[in-house]
Amino acid sequence: MRPPLRELVPYQVAVYPGVIKLDANENPYPFPAAIRDAICAALDGEAFTRYPDGAAQALREALARYAGLAPGNVLVGNGSDEIILNILLTFGTGRRVVIAAPTFGMYRLHSLVAGAEPVEVPRGTDFAVEPSALLAAARARGAAMIILCSPNNPTGNVTPLADIERLLQEFAGLVVVDEAYAEFSGTSAAGLVSRCPRLVLLRTFSKAFGLAGLRVGYMLAGEDVVQAVWRVKQPFNVNTFSQLAALAVLNARDVFQERIEAICRARDELYKGLEELPGVTAFPSRANFILFRTPLPAAEVYHGLLRRGILIRNVDGPLLPGCLRVTVGRPEENARFLEALADVLRAGSPTGTPHPNV
Numbered sequence: 001m002r003p004p005l006r007e008l009v010p011y012q013v014a015v016y017p018g019v020i021k022l023d024a025n026e027n028p029y030p031f032p033a034a035i036r037d038a039i040c041a042a043l044d045g046e047a048f049t050r051y052p053d054g055a056a057q058a059l060r061e062a063l064a065r066y067a068g069l070a071p072g073n074v075l076v077g078n079g080s081d082e083i084i085l086n087i088l089l090t091f092g093t094g095r096r097v098v099i100a101a102p103t104f105g106m107y108r109l110h111s112l113v114a115g116a117e118p119v120e121v122p123r124g125t126d127f128a129v130e131p132s133a134l135l136a137a138a139r140a141r142g143a144a145m146i147i148l149c150s151p152n153n154p155t156g157n158v159t160p161l162a163d164i165e166r167l168l169q170e171f172a173g174l175v176v177v178d179e180a181y182a183e184f185s186g187t188s189a190a191g192l193v194s195r196c197p198r199l200v201l202l203r204t205f206s207k208a209f210g211l212a213g214l215r216v217g218y219m220l221a222g223e224d225v226v227q228a229v230w231r232v233k234q235p236f237n238v239n240t241f242s243q244l245a246a247l248a249v250l251n252a253r254d255v256f257q258e259r260i261e262a263i264c265r266a267r268d269e270l271y272k273g274l275e276e277l278p279g280v281t282a283f284p285s286r287a288n289f290i291l292f293r294t295p296l297p298a299a300e301v302y303h304g305l306l307r308r309g310i311l312i313r314n315v316d317g318p319l320l321p322g323c324l325r326v327t328v329g330r331p332e333e334n335a336r337f338l339e340a341l342a343d344v345l346r347a348g349s350p351t352g353t354p355h356p357n358v
Contacts, residue, residue: 004112011109019311020336022327025153025181025289027210029259029330032252039248043241052240059243062250063218067190072223075230078237080180080204080217085110087145087200087219089232091174092116095144098137100129102319104153104178119143122319127155127283131166138171145174150189151181154315154325156285164189168196174225176200181287183208183260184267190220197222207288208260209249214242263288267328273338277345291315293322294341296348304344310337 056076064071077083084106088097093115099107101120111118121137124130134146146167150159159177167175179201182188192199201220206212216238219229249256271290274282279295294301298316301324305312313325326337 002115004115008109008112016306016311019306019309020329020333021311022329022333022337023311023313023325024212025207025287025327026212027207027259027263027288028328028333029210029262031210032255035248035252035255039241039245042244042248047240047244050240051236052238052243054236056238056243059238059246060218062247063220066250066253067193067220069190069193069220070223072226073193073220075219075221075226075233076238076243077217077219077233078242079206079215080178080202080219081106081110082234082237083202083217083219083229084178085114086229086232087174087176088114088116090229091144096141098134098141098143098146100134100146100148100152102127102155102315102317103147103149104180107147107149107178116144123152123155127152127157129159129163131163131170134167135170138173143173145176146171147176147178149178149180150187151185151285151287153178153180153287154289154291154313154320154323155283156287156289156291157283158185158187158286161187161189161192164199165192165196168192168199172198174198174200176202178202180204180207184264184288185286187286193220193222197224200225205246205249208263209246209256210259211242211245211249214245216242216246263328266331266334269331270326270328270334270338273334274341277338277342279345280341288328289325290328291320291323291325293324294345296345298322298324300348301341301344304347305337305340308340308343310340312337 059076060071060074063074088110096117096119097111098119108118119137119141121133138146177189203218205216271282274280274292282290282292298314302314315323315325
């Protein structure tokens with residue numbers, strides 16, 4: 001085994017049947033039955049016996065229309081995780097990669113898998129990206145690329161386009177912006193792709209479009225970058241059913257837009273509910289999740305909620321001390337979560353009375 005891989009822990013997620021699942025930033029609504037039936041109706045016998053379209057041509061054309069770009073600017077992957085790894089294999093192996101942290105942990109993990117050296121640069125006040133710090137780290141260490149997430153997971157804040165443009169202007173390598181949650185924020189750097197050949201955007205169907213179980217992600221970038229990453233892409237990497245499903249979703253965006261708007265309204269209500277709990281600090285979010293902190297240890301809150309049938313994500317660590325992340329669920333799920341959290345906080349002292357800081 002290569003030495004850098006020895007420190008890695010296999011990504012294995014425990015399954016808790018019967019809980020309210022608010023841990024993975026998924027779309028909480030059932031997939032629309034009419035769209036599901038349309039996907040199934042599009043299947044024929046060859047969908048099972050023949051390899052899928054390795055170029056995902058029809059899907060790339062639809063995504064290009066959606067993003068206002070050309071099909072040559074689009075590459076489709078088996079979830080955005082595959083694309084992250086392929087970018088790092090193409091441009092990062094043997095080089096350094098600067099990452100704005102705290103953020104999605106797979107950037108660091110995939111860097112190590114690809115044989116790159118991840119260099120994490122802490123975000124500033126309110127988790128804002130600090131372009132000067134990223135640029136200084138990238139120049140000092142001869143980095144191949146800078147990676148940031150906007151809206152950032154798990155903090156929920158958006159990086160201004162002006163900061164992304166500054167990175168592109170002052171750094172000679174790739175600038176990779178993960179926009180997995182862009183549909184919830186209403187902002188995107190897609191308008192920069194056609195004039196910034198070193199900008200790479202990552203997108204997914206797993207969040208806003210409810211296809212987490214089918215693993216469809218895509219990359220928007222200059223044609224030269226797309227063709228370079230295509231060299232390491234696995235053939236037939238996105239199956240026929242997933243391609244058909246993604247096409248069906250794009251053709252029914254109005255249905256999903258209604259759900260996106262409902263999730264955003266629920267997010268704002270959930271934020272207010274968290275802020276009303278004494279001692280709880282919630283951080284503003286432009287995504288479909290909220291980062292928060294309580295007076296109790298994060299592990300105590302996490303396990304207390306799990307015992308009450310609520311699963312969230314514990315993100316406690318040096319850059320996020322005491323923090324947890326909750327996905328925005330349906331209104332009734334959010335209400336259950338807030339009730340359970342209040343109960344956990346009330347039980348936070350040996351006497352069962354409220355914690356002194358609550």
